[in-house]
Amino acid sequence: MKVVLFCGGMGMRMREYSEAIPKPMVPVGYRPILWNVMKYYAHFGHKDFILCLGYKGDTIKNYFLNYDETLSNNFVMKKGGEDIVLANSDIHDWTITFVDTGLTSNIGQRLKAVEPYLEGEKVFMANYSDGLTDFHLPNLTDYFFKQDKIASFLVVRPNHSFHIVQMKNGTNGLVDEIQGVVRADLWVNGGYFVFQKDIFKYIRDGEELVNEPFKRLIGEKQLVAYKYDGFWIGMETFKDKQQLDDMNARGETPWEVWKVNQDFRAERQQACLI
Secondary structure, three states: OEEEEEEOOOOHHHOOOOOOOOHHHOEEOOEEHHHHHHHHHHHOOOOEEEEEEOOOHHHHHHHHHOOOHHHOOOEEEEHHHOEEEEOOOOOOOOEEEEEEOOOOOOHHHHHHHOHHHHOOOOEEEEEOOOEEEOOOHHHHHHHHHHHOOOEEEEEEOOOOOOEEEEEOOOOOOOEEEEEEOOOOOOOEEOOOEEEEHHHHHHOOOOOOOOOHHHHHHHHOOOEEEEEEOOOEEEOOOHHHHHHHHHHHHOOOOOOOHHHOOHHHHHHHOOOOEO
8 A cells, every 4th residue: 555644744743843943853762753654554564655745845755865774784895985785774675755735734735735645556655754653553543444434543542731721600710520631531633544535525624634524424424433542652742752752872772673573563453433
């Protein structure tokens, strides 16, 4: 399946890190978070990507045009660097389509803009390109085909430290209960979408993907979600980046599924369905 990645937003909440690069190019370890998302999909055999570009899209283009395989692969250097022999490679079998989808377009309109590049595809995947997980992706795709709906996506536990406050009506703000959002029975959109091509029939000009189109799908009982309460982090803010950097420094990188035993992980990840 082709994978559509939304990487054209301005990432305003990451501006404190850098205004020189778009959020998908913010590094986690050796590589940008966008690369980590693409490597995740490639690990599961999905290596045909469509990048929805916008803000500083030239930075993303130049990164791949000047890609350096030696940064994340073992290699042998001979003749003072004139001859480099790679032990393995990252992107030699990837196909990447770069599409300018507008500077200020929302997600729905970016998806509409790449519809011509999905010609002949009955089913495709999509993602925000800023969320990392150790989820076993075939669980989602298998579920999608069994449900036979137009759209499916991963729902996860929120990873921020907000508190949910409940108040009784008519008590002038008297607090009834307070608890951390992570402990509450709440699920949020984690991205990792799977769509039938019919999704485009539900998106009208100017609409955001998860607002009006998803409401139409809900009305027709064509939208399903897959619960996963394991590792997932969305890099929305500089604080999220710091958390990922700290994990990487400790060698705790569960999102690098290409480095672990997937059979064991798949057995461990028997998520509930909704």
